[in-house]
Amino acid sequence: MIEPLIDPGIWKNRFTLGEWNTHASVRTSDHHYKLPTDIEKQLESQDWFPPALLPYLSHPEISSADPAITKRLCANHLVNFLHYTTLLEHRIVNRSVEVIIHDELEFTIPRRMKTAALQLYTDEGYHALFSNQLAEQVIDFYGMTDRPTTHRRITRLNHLIDRTPDKQRALTWFLIGFVSETIIAKDLREVCQNTLVSSVQEMLSDHLADEARHSRYFSEVFHYLWFQMSDEVRLSSARQLLEILFIFFESDKKWLERSLRSVQLSKTAVQQILITMADPQHHIFRTRSGASSTLQALKRADCFKQPEIRQMFSNRRLLDE
Incomplete structure (x- = not known):
């Protein structure tokens, strides 16, 4: 194991998800x-997903x-988002949590960190369940035939893992989970600021409440590591x-093209x-804006005090010079 540069004992009171038994949506939510x-009637004044996003x-x-075109494109995006969430929670985030729980990282892992990770693992399984259930209802409502089967972002992350040397894979899994959980909390917060179809609003609000705690947990664990x-x-x-x-902010060209063609837009x-969506400048802007919580977590961990690292992020325009 790598010897810690600080005494891990100073972290002994961290790595919790708060009063999990009375706060986690899987334990307390009565939403169906x-x-x-x-x-x-609701669709006359409410949306499936915020058009402004x-x-x-x-x-x-x-x-x-016709406004129905916008409604359908928002529904397409919601289904894609929910399907992606199901895959992300099961195949990415929970795998990143497993490396903490089962001592796959080459670091000293406190017991409280593992206990909180098990709680988080349970949360994510529930998020996958309710995301899948809601997606299926929207698919049935519109009679969608082009059902999602995979997602570009998941494929790209798996390719990254595949080309990572075995010895480094556990840490790479954790880093992916850290980025995912710090990004999704911000995404959900922006979405929940809008008035949506009631069941969508309830689900996303419950998800946000959990992910806000997950974001803090992953940020603390990252700082510790x-x-x-x-x-x-x-x-x-x-x-x-x-x-x-x-990778997290790449445009999914194939999916977007299918979605746009489903409402018979012109070629x-x-x-x-x-x-426009594939423009490199837009990609940089989306990444810098969407990853602001992740960048703040890196700053709090003093990552950018190492000149080479600060220069790396500045070169990619995620930090100012």
């Missing part, structure tokens, strides 16, 4: 996340079309963090939207 019986909806061909890393491991981790961050409009 069923589509409301007055769904048609989908910049391509401002394209003239969409904004001037960072202090135990050698300079060499810190540098390699920083390189991977950069790659992970940019010209579809191509214009795809080109």
Whole structure:
């Protein structure tokens, strides 16, 4: 094991998810996340997903079309988001939690960290369940036939793991979980600031309450591990963090094209939207803006005090010079 640079004992009162038995949605929520019986009425004034968070909806061909087009594109995005969430929680986040629980990391792991990780693992399984259940209801409501089977982001993260040397994989899994959990809390907070279909609002609000605690947990664990890393491991981790961050904010061209074509947009409009969404400058902006909580967590852990690491992030325009 790598010898810690600080006494792990000073962290003995951390690594909890608070009063988990009385706060975790899997333990306390009485929401059933069923589509409301007055769904048609609700859709007259409420949305499946906040249109303001989908910049391509401002394209003239969409904004001037029947409002039902925007509703359907928001529904498509919600289903994709929920399907992605199910995959992310099961195949990515819970795998990153397993490396903490089962001592796969080459670091000293406090018992409280493992206990909280087991609680978090339980939360994420529930998030996968209610995300899948709600997605299936929206699919049935619209009679969607192009059911999602995979997700570009999940595929890209798995490719990253596959090309990581065996000895480094456990830490890479953790880094992916850390980025995921610090990003998703911010994403959910932005989504929940809008008025959505009641069952969607309830589900996302319950999810946010859990993920806010998960974000704090992963940030604390990252800080703890960072202090135990050698300079060499810190540098390699920083390189991977950069790659992970940019993967999380890539545009999924194939899915977006299918979604746009499902509402019979013109080929010209579809191509214009795809080109805009794939623009490298937009990718940088999405990453820097969307990852602000992750970057703050890195700053709190003093990651950027190492000049080489600060320069790496500045070169990729995630930090100012």
